[in-house]
Amino acid sequence: MSFTRYKDKKVFITGGSAGIGKGIAIQLAKAGASVIVSARGKSNLEKTVQELKAVGAPTAVFGFAVLDVSDKKALEKEAKKAIQTLGGLDLLICSSGFAKAGEASDLEDEVYRNLMDVNFFGHVNSALAFNDHFAKQKSGEIVFLASTLAFFSIYGYGAYSASKFAIVGFAQGFRQEMMLHGVKVKLFLPPTTDTPGLEKENTDKPELSKEIEMGSALNKVHAIDSVAKAILKWIPNKKFIGYTGWDSWLQYFLFRHFPEFSIKLTDSELKAAQSRLYKKKQKDRNAV
Numbered sequence: 001m002s003f004t005r006y007k008d009k010k011v012f013i014t015g016g017s018a019g020i021g022k023g024i025a026i027q028l029a030k031a032g033a034s035v036i037v038s039a040r041g042k043s044n045l046e047k048t049v050q051e052l053k054a055v056g057a058p059t060a061v062f063g064f065a066v067l068d069v070s071d072k073k074a075l076e077k078e079a080k081k082a083i084q085t086l087g088g089l090d091l092l093i094c095s096s097g098f099a100k101a102g103e104a105s106d107l108e109d110e111v112y113r114n115l116m117d118v119n120f121f122g123h124v125n126s127a128l129a130f131n132d133h134f135a136k137q138k139s140g141e142i143v144f145l146a147s148t149l150a151f152f153s154i155y156g157y158g159a160y161s162a163s164k165f166a167i168v169g170f171a172q173g174f175r176q177e178m179m180l181h182g183v184k185v186k187l188f189l190p191p192t193t194d195t196p197g198l199e200k201e202n203t204d205k206p207e208l209s210k211e212i213e214m215g216s217a218l219n220k221v222h223a224i225d226s227v228a229k230a231i232l233k234w235i236p237n238k239k240f241i242g243y244t245g246w247d248s249w250l251q252y253f254l255f256r257h258f259p260e261f262s263i264k265l266t267d268s269e270l271k272a273a274q275s276r277l278y279k280k281k282q283k284d285r286n287a288v
Ligand SMILES: NC(=O)c1ccc[n+]([C@@H]2O[C@H](COP(=O)([O-])OP(=O)(O)OC[C@H]3O[C@@H](n4cnc5c(N)ncnc54)[C@H](OP(=O)(O)O)[C@@H]3O)[C@@H](O)[C@H]2O)c1
Pocket: 014, 015, 016, 017, 018, 019, 020, 021, 038, 039, 040, 041, 042, 044, 067, 068, 069, 070, 094, 095, 096, 097, 098, 099, 118, 122, 145, 146, 147, 148, 189, 190, 191, 192, 193, 194, 195, 196, 197, 198
């Protein structure tokens, strides 16, 4: 797949040191873009920049910004620096974020707040740090990564989904504001993707959540590379919302058009998972 439209583009990526954000950075570097990646951890950022230099154009500029997206002031400072370093900006990709699953009453208050701080405020802070630049320039693209769980939720994912639903609302209103300045705002719903973030999420997710996934036909785990490519292919098209794979399409379609039916479907998946788990535990007990 060739992404010639990104040649010589200037790009800033939050969450660019790992997972989907890093995958996008690598594809962009290969296409000839200049890229600044940002995250909290410096060593992963340094490693990423080395990888970008190895595949990128000799004339391209690569750099990193160490910051926490929940820190609005840090973002404002780093945004100014990035615009100076790159000599402008064409594309902002907001990929920072994390998932934490757990029954609502088991999650500490701090988890709810962190999810909102990073997944919602992190994207808002990032967009607002660059929007003056884009508005003055009268062009540019801002891409928010949300989740398929930004339009529906299931057992164990209420807190996470709330932070992702929130960014959908913001993105819709903000899209219209920026449209008046000639700037595109878009929202992508990544599917389950094989990233360090997913690995971490899987370590402490409730056993019932794992059982639901095992029984679901819609739980394909996608490769970073294919998701990154799908995002870059979708950016130039006219659609506000993007997704990849028939599994995401089906989930999005069902919940948009048949919400009550979809709720019944997920309820039956939950009950079936609960019953399988019960039987497994019985079997284990009998085996002792
Ligand atoms: N992977 C999936 O299955 C999946 C599914 C649906 C949606 N998504 C969404 O897609 C996006 C990318 O996910 P991923 O799985 O690629 O994540 P990942 O592998 O965990 O990578 C996350 C990136 O964001 C950075 N980051 C995390 N918290 C940050 C913070 N507070 N401030 C600044 N940077 C921060 C991380 O670096 P540091 O830790 O060093 O800061 C890293 O570079 C997220 O918004 C996620 O919610 C992922």
